Every structure is written in structure tokens, then in C-alpha cells.
Amino acid sequence: MDTAQLEHGTATRPQGWPGVVADWSSDQRSFKGASWGKVMMWIFLLSDTFIFSCFLLSYMTVRMSTTEPWPNPSEVFALEIGGVHLPLILIAIMTFVLISSSGTMAMAVNCAYRRDRRKTAALMLVTALFGALFVGMQAFEWSKLIHEGVRPWENPFGAPQFGAAFFTITGFHGTHVTIGVIILLVVAWKVLRGEFDDQRPGFLTGRRGRYEMVEIAGLYWHFVDLVWVFIFALFYLW
Amino acid sequence: MSELAHGTGSHLPAAEVPEMELPHPHGWWSTYVFSQDAKVIGIQYSFTALAIGSVALVLSWLMRLQLGFPGTFSFIDPQAYLQFITMHGMIMVVYLLTALFLGGFGNYLIPLMLGARDMVFPFVNMLSYWVYLLAVLVLVASFFVPGGPTGAGWTLYPPQAILSGTPGREWGIVLMLLSLCLFIVGFTMGGLNYVVTVLQARTRGMTLMRMPLTIWGIFTATVMALLAFPALFVGAVMMLLDRLLGTSFFMPTLVEMGQQLRYGGGSPILFQHLFWFFGHPEVYIVALPAFGIVSDLISTHARRNIFGYRMMVWAIVVIGALSFVVWAHHMYVSGMNPWFGFFFATTTLIIAIPTAIKVYNWLLTLWRGNIHLNTPMLFALGFIVTFVNGGLTGLFLGNVVVDVPLSDTMFVVAHFHMVMGVAPVMVIFGGIYHWYPKVTGRMLGETMGRIHFWITFLGAYAIFFPMHYLGLLGMPRRYHEIGETSFVPESAHDLNAFISVMALVVGAAQILFLFNLFWSLRRGREAGPNPWRATTLEWQTPETPPGHGNWGRELPVVYRWAYDYAVPGAADDFVPQNQKLPPPLHVARGEATA
Ligand code: HEM
Ligand SMILES: [Cu+2]
Numbered sequence: 001m002d003t004a005q006l007e008h009g010t011a012t013r014p015q016g017w018p019g020v021v022a023d024w025s026s027d028q029r030s031f032k033g034a035s036w037g038k039v040m041m042w043i044f045l046l047s048d049t050f051i052f053s054c055f056l057l058s059y060m061t062v063r064m065s066t067t068e069p070w071p072n073p074s075e076v077f078a079l080e081i082g083g084v085h086l087p088l089i090l091i092a093i094m095t096f097v098l099i100s101s102s103g104t105m106a107m108a109v110n111c112a113y114r115r116d117r118r119k120t121a122a123l124m125l126v127t128a129l130f131g132a133l134f135v136g137m138q139a140f141e142w143s144k145l146i147h148e149g150v151r152p153w154e155n156p157f158g159a160p161q162f163g164a165a166f167f168t169i170t171g172f173h174g175t176h177v178t179i180g181v182i183i184l185l186v187v188a189w190k191v192l193r194g195e196f197d198d199q200r201p202g203f204l205t206g207r208r209g210r211y212e213m214v215e216i217a218g219l220y221w222h223f224v225d226l227v228w229v230f231i232f233a234l235f236y237l238w
Numbered sequence: 239m240s241e242l243a244h245g246t247g248s249h250l251p252a253a254e255v256p257e258m259e260l261p262h263p264h265g266w267w268s269t270y271v272f273s274q275d276a277k278v279i280g281i282q283y284s285f286t287a288l289a290i291g292s293v294a295l296v297l298s299w300l301m302r303l304q305l306g307f308p309g310t311f312s313f314i315d316p317q318a319y320l321q322f323i324t325m326h327g328m329i330m331v332v333y334l335l336t337a338l339f340l341g342g343f344g345n346y347l348i349p350l351m352l353g354a355r356d357m358v359f360p361f362v363n364m365l366s367y368w369v370y371l372l373a374v375l376v377l378v379a380s381f382f383v384p385g386g387p388t389g390a391g392w393t394l395y396p397p398q399a400i401l402s403g404t405p406g407r408e409w410g411i412v413l414m415l416l417s418l419c420l421f422i423v424g425f426t427m428g429g430l431n432y433v434v435t436v437l438q439a440r441t442r443g444m445t446l447m448r449m450p451l452t453i454w455g456i457f458t459a460t461v462m463a464l465l466a467f468p469a470l471f472v473g474a475v476m477m478l479l480d481r482l483l484g485t486s487f488f489m490p491t492l493v494e495m496g497q498q499l500r501y502g503g504g505s506p507i508l509f510q511h512l513f514w515f516f517g518h519p520e521v522y523i524v525a526l527p528a529f530g531i532v533s534d535l536i537s538t539h540a541r542r543n544i545f546g547y548r549m550m551v552w553a554i555v556v557i558g559a560l561s562f563v564v565w566a567h568h569m570y571v572s573g574m575n576p577w578f579g580f581f582f583a584t585t586t587l588i589i590a591i592p593t594a595i596k597v598y599n600w601l602l603t604l605w606r607g608n609i610h611l612n613t614p615m616l617f618a619l620g621f622i623v624t625f626v627n628g629g630l631t632g633l634f635l636g637n638v639v640v641d642v643p644l645s646d647t648m649f650v651v652a653h654f655h656m657v658m659g660v661a662p663v664m665v666i667f668g669g670i671y672h673w674y675p676k677v678t679g680r681m682l683g684e685t686m687g688r689i690h691f692w693i694t695f696l697g698a699y700a701i702f703f704p705m706h707y708l709g710l711l712g713m714p715r716r717y718h719e720i721g722e723t724s725f726v727p728e729s730a731h732d733l734n735a736f737i738s739v740m741a742l743v744v745g746a747a748q749i750l751f752l753f754n755l756f757w758s759l760r761r762g763r764e765a766g767p768n769p770w771r772a773t774t775l776e777w778q779t780p781e782t783p784p785g786h787g788n789w790g791r792e793l794p795v796v797y798r799w800a801y802d803y804a805v806p807g808a809a810d811d812f813v814p815q816n817q818k819l820p821p822p823l824h825v826a827r828g829e830a831t832a
Contacts, residue, residue: 025446030437036358040434043464047426050468054515058476058508062487066503153484153500161503164485168476 041216045223048176052227055172056234059165071157073236076150077141091236094137095228098177101130102225105218112214117191120214124188127221131181138174142167166235173231176224180217187217260787261360274360275786279367280345281677283337286367290374291334292748297326299745306738308719316718317405320389323716324406325381327392328414331520332421333374335662339527340425340463341370343669344432344456346677350776351453353441353794353816355787357431366431369424376417383409390414391716393517396488396509397501400481403494411481415474422467422474432460441775443796447551448815450774450800451544454551455530458558459523465562466519473512480504510572514565521658522561525625526554528665529596532618534800535668536600538772539615540607541811543801545599553592553599560589570638571645579638586636590629597626608804608811613687614770617668620695621661628657631706646716649709652702660698667694667751674755675769679782680762686754690747697744704733773814774800 014022024030031039063070074087081089108123145166149156155163190196190209199208263269273279301322304314314322345363349356357363380387388410390399398404399411406414436449436457449457476487480501488509489501537544544550566574566582600622609615631653635641644650667690674682709715712725720726768777780790794816802813 027445028438028440028442030446034438036434036438039438040359040430043433044426044430047430047464047468050465051472054469054472054512058472058487058512061505061508062503065490065505065508066486067491068503152479153486159503160486164479164487168479168485172475 035210035212037216038212038219041219045219048223049227052173052230055169056230059161059169059235062161062165063159066159066161068159070159071155071162073238076145076157076162077236088236090137090141091232094134094141095232097130097137098134098225098228101127101134102222104130105221109215109218112191112211115197115211117194117197121188121192124184124191124214124217128181128184128188131177131184131221135174135177135181138170138177142170169231169235173224173227176227180221180224183217183220187213260355263786272364274356274364276345276349276357276360276363277677277784277788279363280342280347282367283341283345283370284343286371286374287334287338287342288752290329290378291338292752293378294326294329294334295745295748297322297329299742301326302738302741304718306735306741308721314718317389318386319718320391320716321387321405321410324389324391324394324414325377325387329377330659331392331524332418333377335524335658335666336425336463336520337370337421338666339524339662340432340456340460341367341428343452343527343531343673344460345428346673347452347776348432348435348456349439350676350779350784350788351450351774352436352439352444353775353789353796354435354439355789355793358434358439359431362427363431366424366428369420369427373417373420373424376413376420380406380410380413380417383413385409388414393513394477394509395513396477396480396504396506397490397492400477400489401492401494407481412478415478415481418474419471419478422471425463425467429460429464432456433464441793441796444775444815447548448796448799450530451533451547451550451554452527452530452774454554455526455528455533458554459526462519462526462558462561463523466516466523468516469512470516473509473516477509507569507572507574510569511566514568515562517568518565519558519561521654522557524658524662526558528621528625528662529554531665531669531672532600532621533603534774535614535618535665535672536603536607537801537803538672538770539612539618540604540609541803542603542607543803545602545605546595547799547801549595550599553595556592557589560585560592564589567636567641570641576638583636583638587633590633590636593629597622597629612671613682613684613691614668614672616688616691616695617664617671620691621664621668624656624664624695624698625661628653628655628661632657644709646714647709648705648713648715651715652705652709655698655702655705660702664695667691670755672770673776674758675765675782676776676779677783678759678762679765680758680760681765681769682758682762683754686750686757690751690754693747693750694744697740697747700740701737701744704737708733771810771812773798773802773812775815778814778816 013019026032034042077091078085078087079089080086104123104127108120108127111119111123145163150163150166151160152164152167154160191211191214196209196211196213199210261274263273263275268274270278273282300311300314301319303311304319345357348354385406385408387406388394388399389405390411394411394414400407404411436453440446440449476485479485480487480489484500486501486504488506489499489504490506491502492499533544533550564582564585566578567586570579570582631649635644635650635653671682671687674680708730711727711730713720713730720731765782767779767782770777775794775796776784778794779785779788796815797818798813798815800815802808802815804811805813
């Protein structure tokens with residue numbers, strides 16, 4: 001397909017940076033192996049990275065600007081289980097669940113490329129279940145904090161910005177997870193019905209789906225997972 | 239191609255994408271209203287942007303009436319004046335220029351200039367327009383709610399934006415922030431389409447380094463917008479929370495009317511950083527498409543290949559990258575760390591280098607060109623003049639010591655109107671005169687066009703050039719009325735009246751332009767497929783206006799760059815991108831081989 005090369009009639013490729021530039025600017029498509037949908041998802045995720053970065057940087061800024069002391073997250077997010085005081089236990093479980101879901105997602109992608117429909121759908125459902133579990137635990141955490149009097153505008157443990165940043169950032173991330181769960185369910189449903197085998201036009205857009213949809217959904221899922229790692233490190237551990 | 243190994247189904251290269259991948263319209267609604275055809279979406283974007291832009295234009299008349307003849311118009315009280323400048327600024331920058339360049343020109347030109355049948359995800363592309371329309375409607379709604387639109391200035395700085403002294407603090411600011419969020423969501427849907435189409439859906443032979451500069455400008459600007467708008471989005475969300483829920487992201491401890499507010503501990507400067515991390519790239523988001531389009535206009539209408547194509551491409555990319563590290567030059571007086579000022583002044587001055595390269599290359603393209611002084615060319619030249627003018631005052635304002643006294647004066651207003659108001663608008667007009675024949679099949683009236691140009695160009699100078707002087711006198715911006723001030727001489731008031739009259743004249747010229755747009759639809763001269771004898775692909779379509787799917791049965795194949803004008807030995811003075819070899823002159827003339 002590389003007509004640009006044929007035309008120049010030379011087989012020598014530039015090395016180093018010029019080579020990178022030559023590859024990117026070569027004929028028809030810059031990323032040769034990647035489908036449109038996949039490139040689109042990557043670029044969207046790049047943009048979304050900037051959103052989360054801005055949120056996290058803003059959180060750090062208000063943490064510096066506020067005059068009241070910042071509460072100790074280990075204590076705020078501690079639970080008493082069976083009389084034992086466990087700091088951050090719920091967050092640890094949530095993190096574990098979400099990271100496991102990335103594992104099942106990766107397995108689902110693998111099965112999808114093997115055209116193993118049942119296994120793919122099953123693994124995607126497990127992933128979605130993990131995701132729902134995560135959102136459920138987050139809801140529990142929210143209600144616990146709200147119960148203790150933490151609000152976006154005030155906070156009995158210290159700086160009101162703690163409540164504001166907590167609800168905004170975990171809320172935004174939780175929304176991402178929820179959307180991810182919905183995407184996973186839709187794609188799993190399509191896999192089960194075999195829509196990707198006979199390339200039936202999908203709903204809404206009327207476009208033909210391919211198994212790559214599973215991988216694209218997976219990209220999103222891993223991204224949401226990765227973002228959580230940063231939230232975990234910067235908000236809960238710091 | 240490696241994905242075949244995955245067995246994921248074949249992604250045929252764009253040139254071979256079967257036509258049935260295109261969504262076909264069924265009936266009137268899906269052809270003209272809920273269309274998924276990028277050309278229709280582009281026209282919808284352009285019309286909506288021009289419509290809301292007219293609102294901003296009318297607001298500028300009202301502001302100028304107040305400034306020129308203070309006390310004459312009782313309905314323009316200080317509150318209303320602030321609301322006018324805010325809506326005028328925000329509409330012009332975001333809802334007119336950004337939407338028109340990327341949504342309008344981008345949608346129409348990207349698939350055509352690249353030899354694609356459509357954008358890669360037409361459905362998402364359609365949604366993009368409708369969300370944009372919703373954003374515009376929400377913005378317009380703020381004129382009709384109690385308290386009216388926000389008067390916080392287009393920069394929306396907290397804390398004042400949400401304090402009770404600011405007009406529109408009840409509803410206006412909420413609708414403004416909501417509308418911005420919607421705009422960003424809608425833009426992202428379209429922007430992803432533009433970027434992926436450029437990267438992945440070019441026709442055979444269209445390497446990146448053969449793309450017309452118009453596409454390079456729009457592409458780079460879109461990438462920048464996808465990275466810059468997130469900051470505005472986050473700022474808008476957090477300010478909404480501050481306003482509606484009473485969080486204190488941006489709100490410090492405040493006393494208002496002797497009462498301490500419930501806010502405290504937030505960082506107003508944080509918003510300024512977020513805003514300008516978006517705001518400065520935004521300047522280039524409207525400038526880069528303008529750069530690209532102007533390059534193509536100049537090359538086509540001077541019948542000369544663009545000078546230093548590679549340098550032009552790299553300059554666009556480098557400007558795009560650098561513009562992410564200059565944002566705090568808008569914040570020299572914000573009270574941030576002075577060392578920041580040193581850093582940001584340095585980066586700001588560095589960005590002048592690639593920009594100057596572009597200007598020199600335009601001039602060298604014109605040098606000894608066969609310049610056709612038609613309307614598009616006039617507007618392109620007008621752009622160069624106003625842009626250089628605004629760029630020079632930018633060098634003043636980029637230096638901390640010069641900026642500090644000039645900050646918040648009419649000098650700043652003059653500067654940014656020259657560089658990002660008048661200059662890109664010149665390109666928009668030039669672009670419309672240039673591509674209207676492709677869109678409608680008819681030429682825009684040339685005489686009306688020239689009248690439009692000269693009034694707009696000279697008028698814009700008459701409006702904004704004296705403002706530099708007023709700024710140097712110390713006349714502040716965003717002031718409803720200057721009143722009797724010792725440092726403003728009597729003559730300056732006459733100057734103000736003169737500026738206002740000119741603003742009305744320039745406004746009237748735009749009505750002539752709108753009239754031309756509709757008049758030429760029926761009465762314009764028949765254009766034919768390629769009236770400008772241009773090389774780029776959009777002029778080589780089998781039908782004019784291009785039909786659904788753009789290219790009939792077969793996609794064009796590209797053999798050359800976009801600037802083969804006046805090639806020695808070629809029969810014509812231009813060689814289209816999809817023409818394989820220029821037939822040698824003597825063959826074309828039917829002469830015997832020597
Ligand atoms: C005939 C054309 C125009 C006229 C007469 C005009 C006039 C004005 C006036 C009088 C102000 C307020 C000055 C003050 O009191 O601070 C203003 C502000 C502004 N204008 Fe324009 N303008 C025009 C076109 C444009 C265009 C095309 C843009 C696009 C970038 C633009 C962007 C702005 C911005 C961003 C502000 C600042 C608003 C603020 O201070 O919050 N204007 N304009
Ligand atoms: Cu700037």
C-alpha cells in the first residue's frame with residue numbers, strides 16, 4: 001500500500017528522528033495498523049488525560065491555598081471492622097477490584113480476537129460486574145462521609161476544600177467508570193448476538209462493527225483504571 | 239498491514255473504502271437537517287456561527303455608542319455595558335471564530351482537500367453540530383433570564399464573577415458556564431473526527447507533507463483545542479460548583495457589604511491559570527487555521543508556489559507546541575511569582591520567531607508573483623497587515639515592564655482586536671469569497687466584495703489604530719464611562735466619537751456582505767468546477783457543488799504537492815494535485831517535437 005515509497009523508487013528509509021517523521025507522514029494513514037476507531041479512542045483519552053490532570057493539579061493547589069489543616073485521609077477513610085481499626089481498607093479493596101477488572105478485560109480482548117464469543121462476553125460481564133462493585137463501594141464511601149458531615153462546602157475534619165475536591169474528583173471518575181460499565185454491557189451484548197461476526201450494522205450509527213470494538217472498550221477501561229491509580233496515590237495516600 | 243493478522247476484518251485503505259460505508263440520507267430531513275454529510279454539517283456550523291456572531295457585532299455597536307457618546311443612551315447603564323462586553327468577547331472568540339474555523343471550514347474542507355468521502359465518524363460529527371447549537375441556545379437564553387447575561391468579562395475571573403455586585407450573577411454566569419461545557423463536549427466530538435480523518439483517511443498519494451497548509455492549520459489547531467479546552471472545562475465545572483454548591487475552589491475569604499461570606503481558602507489565581515492555559519492556545523486555535531488558509535489564498539491568487547512549504551508546516555507545529563507554555567503572559571499583574579514573569583516573557587518572545595518566519599514566507603511567495611487583486615487576495619493581504627500590526631504590539635505586551643502600565647488599557651483592546659479579532663475575520667471573509675463558488679456553484683459578487691473589503695479594512699484601522707493612542711494615554715478598558723479625568727485630554731473624547739462612527743460604518747459593510755451571500759446564491763455568475771484554477775483536490779470534484787460522497791465512483795489519487803503553480807514546461811499555469819505528469823508545453827500546444 002505504500003505508494004509513496006514506490007513512487008520515490010528508493011528502498012532506503014531515513015534513520016532516527018527523520019525516520020519517525022517519515023513514517024508518520026507516509027501515505028494515507030499515519031498509524032498503519034490502527035483502525036479509525038482505535039485512533040479516535042487514543043486521542044480522546046489524551047484529551048481526557050488533560051481533564052483529569054487539571055482536576056488533580058487544582059486539588060493540589062487548593063490544598064496549598066487553604067488556611068485550614070488538611071485532614072489525614074488514612075483516618076478519614078478508615079473503617080472499624082470487627083472491632084479492628086483499619087485505615088484506608090475500603091479504598092484498598094476498591095483499588096484491588098478495579099485493577100482485577102483490568103485483568104479480566106485484557107483476557108476478554110484476547111478471547112475476542114480468538115472469536116470465542118461466549119468467553120468474551122462472560123469476561124466482559126465479569127469486568128462490568130467489578131466496575132459496578134467499584135461504583136457501589138464508592139457510593140458507600142460517599143454516604144459514609146456525608147453521614148459524618150462532610151459536604152462539598154464544609155468538612156468537620158478541617159479544610160472545606162477536602163470535601164470539595166473529594167466529591168468532585170471521585171464523582172468525575174465514578175461517572176467515567178459508570179459510563180465504562182454501560183459501554184461494556186452494550187459491547188458484550190453485541191458480542192453475544194454475533195453482531196461482529198456477520199457485521200450487521202449496529203444501532204444508532206448504522207456502522208458495521210468489528211471485534212476491535214472489544215479492544216477499544218478495553219482501552220477506555222484501562223485508562224479509567226490508570227486514572228484511579230493516580231487519584232489513589234495523590235488523594236488518598238498523600 | 240498488521241491488523242489482518244488479528245483477523246479483525248479488513249480496514250481497506252481510504253481510497254478503496256467501499257461506498258456503502260457512507261450513511262445515506264433518506265429524504266429531506268436526513269439530507270438537509272440531520273445530515274451526516276460533513277459538507278452539510280460545515281454549512282450548518284458556519285451559518286450558526288455567523289448568526290450568533292451578528293449578535294456579538296450588534297453588541298459592539300452598542301458598546302461603541304456608549305463609549306463614543308456617553309450619557310446619550312440611557313438604556314446602556316454600567317451593568318448592561320459589562321454584560322455587553324462579556325457576551326461580545328466570549329461569542330466572538332469561542333462561538334464565532336472557533337466554531338467557524340474548525341466546525342465550518344474544517345468540516346467542509348478536510349474531507350474534500352484530502353480526497354476522502356466524508357469524516358470518519360459521520361454520526362458523531364452530526365451530534366457535534368447539534369450539541370454546539372444547544373450551547374449557542376443556552377448562551378442566548380441568558381439574555382432572557384432574570385438578571386440577564388453575566389457581566390464578568392469574557393475572562394470570567396472569580397471571585398467577582400459570582401459575587402453579588404456583578405450583573406448576571408443569578409442566572410447569567412450559570413448559563414454561560416453550562417454553555418461553555420456544552421460547547422467543549424460538542425467540539426470534542428467534532429475535533430476527534432477532524433484529527434482522525436487527517437491522520438487516517440487520506441486518499442492514495444496524499445502524504446502529510448503534501449497536504450495543503452489549510453489542512454495543516456486546521457489539524458494542528460484541532461489537536462491544540464483538544465488539549466486546551468480541558469482546562470477551561472475543569473475551570474467551568476469548578477466555578478459552577480462554587481456558584482451553585484458553595485464550594486471554595488476559587489473563592490478566598492471575603493467580606494461583602496460588611497458581611498463575611500461563607501467562602502474561604504480557595505485560590506482565585508488557580509482559575510486564571512486554568513483559564514489562560516486554555517485562553518492562550520485559543521488565540522492560536524483561531525490563528526493557525528487562518529495562517530493555513532491565507533497561505534493557500536496567497537499561493538493560488540499570486541499563481542506562485544508557497545515559499546518554504548516545509549518551513550511553513552514546521553512553523554505551524556512549533557507555534558502550536560510553544561503556545562502551551564506562554565499562558566501566564568496574561569497574568570503579569572495577577573500577583574503571581576515574579577520569576578514566572580521572566581520565564582513566560584522569554585517563551586512569549588521565542589514564539590515570535592516561527593511566526594515571523596511565516597510572515598516572511600508569505601511575502602516571499604508574493605514576491606514577483608502574478609498577483610490577482612481579487613477579493614480573496616485583498617482579504618489575505620489585509621490579514622497580513624493587521625496580523626503584523628497586532629503581532630508587533632504583542633511584543634510590547636509580552637515584556638513584563640511594558641505590560642504592567644499598559645495592562646487593562648485600551649492598548650490591550652487594540653492589540654488583541656488587531657491580532658485575533660480583525661486578522662482572523664479577514665481570513666474568514668477571504669475564505670468565504672474563495673470557497674463560496676465550490677459550495678454554491680456561483681461566484682460572490684466581486685464589486686460588492688471589493689467595497690466590503692475596503693470599508694472593512696480601512697474601517698477596522700480607523701477603529702482600532704486610535705485605540706493604541708487612547709491606551710497609551712491611560713484610558714482603561716471595560717469602563718462604562720471615562721468622565722472628566724485629568725489625564726484624558728478633550729480631544730480624546732472626539733476620537734472616541736470618531737471610533738464609534740467608524741464602528742457603525744464597518745458594521746453596515748457587513749450587512750452588505752450578508753446581502754451578497756444571499757444575492758449571489760441566485761444571481762451570482764456561474765462558477766464552474768474550478769474558477770480560480772487552483773490545484774487542491776476540492777476543486778477537482780466531478781460535481782460542483784460536490785455531491786454526496788464527494789468523488790463519484792473513484793477517489794482521486796494524488797501525485798504532487800498542493801502548490802504546483804506556474805511550473806515551467808507545464809501547459810497550464812497550474813497542475814492539479816491529482817494530475818500525474820504535467821504535459822510538456824509543446825505537446826499541449828500540439829506543436830511538433832523539436
Ligand atoms: C467591528 C468589530 C468590533 C468592534 C467595534 C469591537 C469593539 C469592542 C469594544 C468596544 C470592546 C470593549 C472594550 C472595553 O470597554 O473594554 C470589545 C471587547 C472585546 N472584543 Fe471586540 N469588537 C469588534 C470585533 C471583535 C472580534 C472579531 C473579536 C474576536 C476575537 C473581538 C473580541 C473581543 C474581546 C475578547 C473583548 C474583551 C471583552 C472583555 O473585556 O471581557 N471583538 N470589543
Ligand atoms: Cu497569550
